[in-house]
Amino acid sequence: MAVIKxxxxxxxLTGCSGLGMANKNDYGLKGAGMMLLAGITAKNTIIKRFRxxxxxxxxxxxxxxxxxxxxxxxxxxxTTHIFFPPGVGFPKFMANxxxxxxxxxxPFMPFNNRIWRKFSxxxxxxxxxxxxxMNIAGIGFSYSSSWPLFTQLYRRxxxxxxxxxxxxxxxxxxxxxxxxxxxxDSLAYMSISSPNLQFESRADSGGEILxxxxxxxxxxxxxxxxxxxxxxxxxxALLELYGMENCPDILERCTQRAFYAHPYRPLxxxxxxxxxxxxxLIVNPNLKxxxxxxxxxxxxxxxxxxxxxxxxxxxxxxxxxxxxSLKKTLRTLVTKDTTFGLFFDCANRTMVLGDKFGKYLENFxxxxxxxxxxxxxxxxxxxxxxxxIVNFTTVSHVANKTTPVH
Amino acid sequence: MISQVIDSPVINSDVPPTDLSPVMASLxxxxxxxxxxTDVQAVILFRLDGKVIKSQYRSKASQNLLVVMKWVKNIISxxxxxxxxxxxxxxxxxxxxxxxxxPVYFYCAGKTSIVVTILTSVANTGLMEIEMSRNARRIGExxxxxxxxxx
Numbered sequence: 295m296a297v298i299k300x301x302x303x304x305x306x307l308t309g310c311s312g313l314g315m316a317n318k319n320d321y322g323l324k325g326a327g328m329m330l331l332a333g334i335t336a337k338n339t340i341i342k343r344f345r346x347x348x349x350x351x352x353x354x355x356x357x358x359x360x361x362x363x364x365x366x367x368x369x370x371x372x373t374t375h376i377f378f379p380p381g382v383g384f385p386k387f388m389a390n391x392x393x394x395x396x397x398x399x400x401p402f403m404p405f406n407n408r409i410w411r412k413f414s415x416x417x418x419x420x421x422x423x424x425x426x427x428m429n430i431a432g433i434g435f436s437y438s439s440s441w442p443l444f445t446q447l448y449r450r451x452x453x454x455x456x457x458x459x460x461x462x463x464x465x466x467x468x469x470x471x472x473x474x475x476x477x478x479d480s481l482a483y484m485s486i487s488s489p490n491l492q493f494e495s496r497a498d499s500g501g502e503i504l505x506x507x508x509x510x511x512x513x514x515x516x517x518x519x520x521x522x523x524x525x526x527x528x529x530x531a532l533l534e535l536y537g538m539e540n541c542p543d544i545l546e547r548c549t550q551r552a553f554y555a556h557p558y559r560p561l562x563x564x565x566x567x568x569x570x571x572x573x574x575l576i577v578n579p580n581l582k583x584x585x586x587x588x589x590x591x592x593x594x595x596x597x598x599x600x601x602x603x604x605x606x607x608x609x610x611x612x613x614x615x616x617x618x619s620l621k622k623t624l625r626t627l628v629t630k631d632t633t634f635g636l637f638f639d640c641a642n643r644t645m646v647l648g649d650k651f652g653k654y655l656e657n658f659x660x661x662x663x664x665x666x667x668x669x670x671x672x673x674x675x676x677x678x679x680x681x682x683i684v685n686f687t688t689v690s691h692v693a694n695k696t697t698p699v700h
Numbered sequence: 701m702i703s704q705v706i707d708s709p710v711i712n713s714d715v716p717p718t719d720l721s722p723v724m725a726s727l728x729x730x731x732x733x734x735x736x737x738t739d740v741q742a743v744i745l746f747r748l749d750g751k752v753i754k755s756q757y758r759s760k761a762s763q764n765l766l767v768v769m770k771w772v773k774n775i776i777s778x779x780x781x782x783x784x785x786x787x788x789x790x791x792x793x794x795x796x797x798x799x800x801x802x803p804v805y806f807y808c809a810g811k812t813s814i815v816v817t818i819l820t821s822v823a824n825t826g827l828m829e830i831e832m833s834r835n836a837r838r839i840g841e842x843x844x845x846x847x848x849x850x851x
Contacts, residue, residue, distance in 0.1 A: 314830065323831050324733075393822065463739060463824055547801070645826030649789055649833035 298328065299474040305330070306338040308484040309471040310378035310459035313641040314671035316655050318662070321669070323462045329634065329668045335371070335487040337362070340472040344481035345380050345429040345439040351481070352443040359452050359485065366487040374493035374691070375447075376636070377456030378482040380436040381468020382673040388433065389465055392578065402581040410521040410583070411513065421516030425590070428517070432479040435518070437589035437674060437683050440481075444682030445591075453678050455495050455691040456483070457638040460673030468673065488693075494627055495691040497680040499572045500611055500619030500643075503562050507535050507608035511596045518576075518593070520584040528584030529577045535608050546579055560642075560686045561586060562609035563596070572609060572686035574642060587674075587685055611686060613647050617654055623690050624661035631695040635667035638675045638689040724754075726848030727839060731756050734835045739823035741765050741802070745839065746814045750776050753813065764796045765818065772804060772816055783808040789833065796821075805832055810840030 298307065315327040339358065341351050359375055366373045384392065391401040400406075410416060428434045436458065447454055459468035470482040486493070512522035523531035533539045536559055560572040573588035586593050595604045628635070637658070647654050658667055675689040676682060727745065735743045735756040742757035742765060750773075757765065771794060779790055783806065793801040803819045815836045819828060842849060 313827070320834075321830070322834060323737075323827060463737070463827060641827070644830060645824075648826055648829040651830040652833055652837065 295471070295474045295476065302330070306336050306484070307471060307473050308338040308376065308378060308482050310381060310457060310482065310670075311461060311469045311471075311476075312457065312670045312672055313460050313462050314644065316658075316669040317667060318659055318664075321652070321655055327668050327670070329636065329666060331486065331634065333488065334491070335366075336484055338472060338482065338484040340470070340477060341481040342477060343479055345432060345436055345479050348429075348439045349442065352446065355443055355481070355483070356446045356450070359447060359454075360450060362485045362487070363452055369489065371487045371489040372492055372696075373453065373485060373487040374495075375452065375454040375456075376484045376486065376691070377444075377454055377676055378470045379440040379443075379456065379458055379676065380432070380470070380479045380481065381459030381461075382435055382465065383461060383467040384433060384465055386464075386466055400580045402578065402583075405519065406582045410515070410519075411527070417513065417515040421519075421590075425516045435587060435674075436479070437587070438516070438591065440676075441589045441591050441683060443481075444676055448678055448682045451678075453493055453495070454676065455636070455638065455678070455689050456676035457670055457672035457689075458674035458676070460641065465673075490696055491633065491693040492696045493691065493693050495677055495679050495689060496623050496627055497675065497677045497684060497687050497689050498619040498623045499560075499570060499684070499687045500615040500617075501560055501562055501570060501572045501609040501686065502611070502615060503564075503570070503607045503609055505607065509535070509561065509596070509606045509608060510603075511593065511606075514590070514593050514597060515583075516590050518585045518587060518590070520586055520593075521582075523584060527582040529582050532575060532577055532584045542579065545577065560609045560611055561588065562607045563588065563592060564605040564607075565681060566604070569680050571681045571684050572611070574685050575608075589683055611643070611646060613650050613654070616643055616646060617650075617657065620654070620657050620688060621661075623688065624657060627690055627692045628661045628665075629694055632662065632665050633693050633695060635662055635665060635693075636691040637667065637669040638672045638691075639669055640675060640686050640688070641671045641673060642686050643688070644671055722848040723842060723846055726842050727754060730835055730839050730842070730849075734817065734831065737828065737831065739819050739828055740817060741820055742769065742816075742818040744769070744772065744816045744818075745809070746776055746816060748780060748812045748814075750780070757818075764800070764802065767796065768794050768802050768804060768818055772818070776806075776814070776816070779806045780814060783814060789829075789836075805829075807832060807836035808840070809836045810842075810844040813839065813843050815839055 314323040317327055344351055363373045429439055461467055469476040470480045472482045511520055520528040561575045563571045576585035596606050644651055675684050675687050677689040731743050744755040745753045747753050782790055790806040792804045794804050795801045800821045802821050803825055805817045807815045809815045817832050
């Protein structure tokens with residue numbers, strides 16, 4: 295940050311820590327990437343400790359964003375917002391326990407009681423205070439605290455994209471950057487306006503639904519716990535759907551290596567507008583519940599008792615489908631008039647790609663050529679075109695020059 | 701400060717990196733970059749005839765690492781045949797005991813060398829594959845052109 299400040303002393307700067315980054319020259323898990331935008335009006339803001347008292351802070355951000363859009367539209371100027379909400383992070387001790395790296399300790403022992411399956415009222419008594427405490431301490435996924443903000447912006451038709459930060463490999467702590475300083479658990483965002491640019495974005499998952507593997511949750515606890523699916527313990531039912539019930543060794547190894555057990559089968563949620571949104575499903579060998587990375591506001595709608603429920607299926611995502619979806623996105627969005635591109639790519643997708651990642655990045659080079667672009671590997675994506683918060687997805691954001699009206 | 705010295709990877713050379721030729725210094729930089737990841741136990745750069753050009757390993761390495769390194773030396777000639785036949789990468793899970801298996805990756809670096817990376821048993825292989833393939837490509841460029849990389 296000191297080096298950037300020395301070289302570009304008066305530039306409004308916004309960003310977050312990501313799992314990796316790439317541009318046209320290089321890529322990697324370590325390192326830093328920066329994109330400088332010239333000829334635009336930019337205003338950046340930071341809301342500190344966004345996870346606590348977020349309903350008041352949400353109102354403030356929505357008001358500010360609406361004002362900016364209205365004032366800029368009077369000048370025939372287009373506006374977009376790039377958000378960096380509080381990131382995903384677990385303290386070292388908790389991450390080690392989740393990874394099953396400490397012998398003889400089962401951190402989830404209290405959750406393995408049958409009482410959780412039978413009395414759904416417990417979810418309200420225990421779930422909400424737990425979530426509040428986690429938000430105060432800044433632990434775990436922050437999707438629930440950011441959900442009201444992004445749904446409100448989505449409903450108002452305000453254009454935005456963004457990324458949840460994460461720590462590379464370790465998942466210990468994520469940071470947000472605002473004007474040469476780093477903050478934890480804060481919301482940093484930048485409003486960009488220009489009369490000469492048209493901002494376009496798109497979210498593509500490359501996921502395929504497995505229609506015979508539908509999923510309806512019998513119960514749900516705040517924090518992502520799913521005690522019961524199809525009348526069984528969540529973990530057992532999920533492994534049966536995956537066809538992995540007889541291979542505990544693979545499960546154990548996945549847990550240790552990829553932070554949690556992840557057989558790369560995402561949860562596909564189809565909402566009322568027939569959008570396909572992908573979220574992560576997790577099984578931990580210590581826990582009898584299944585876990586889901588979807589915001590609680592979505593997971594609650596997957597209850598079989600909810601009349602307005604969404605449809606959910608187990609999905610499939612491979613390196614081929616991921617690459618095809620990216621090609622489709624780039625073909626649609628990138629034109630001769632594209633001035634820059636910003637891409638938020640889910641880190642889980644890169645795990646699916648593995649060492650094909652270098653080849654995958656060549657697609658960006660082929661389509662964008664000399665146009666500057668930046669790819670950020672994120673811990674969750676935000677966009678206004680599809681559903682506000684998604685996983686396993688690439689959110690593409692490009693700026694195209696507008697043709698002057700005579 | 702002391703802990704930093706202990707944690708830093710051990711290099712199989714008595715010559716300080718600054719005194720090396722630009723090509724060797726560039727190779728050294730690439731290997732150090734990979735060895736600095738916490739998930740990496742050792743990085744070895746083999747010549748096509750099976751001789752070690754450079755290697756780096758964790759000073760806190762256990763006896764298990766020595767077992768794996770010996771196994772790598774035994775298996776390298778067979779692996780070379782596979783890589784020369786066109787394989788992009790070869791991965792083994794070397795079982796140390798019933799509970800522990802160490803992932804070992806063989807990557808073709810250019811036309812005349814192989815990079816072997818030994819990870820920890822709990823390493824995030826999905827993300828590390830990205831870094832290992834990138835590193836092997838860069839080392840290949842250095843060896844083939846016999847020039848250090850520009851950056």
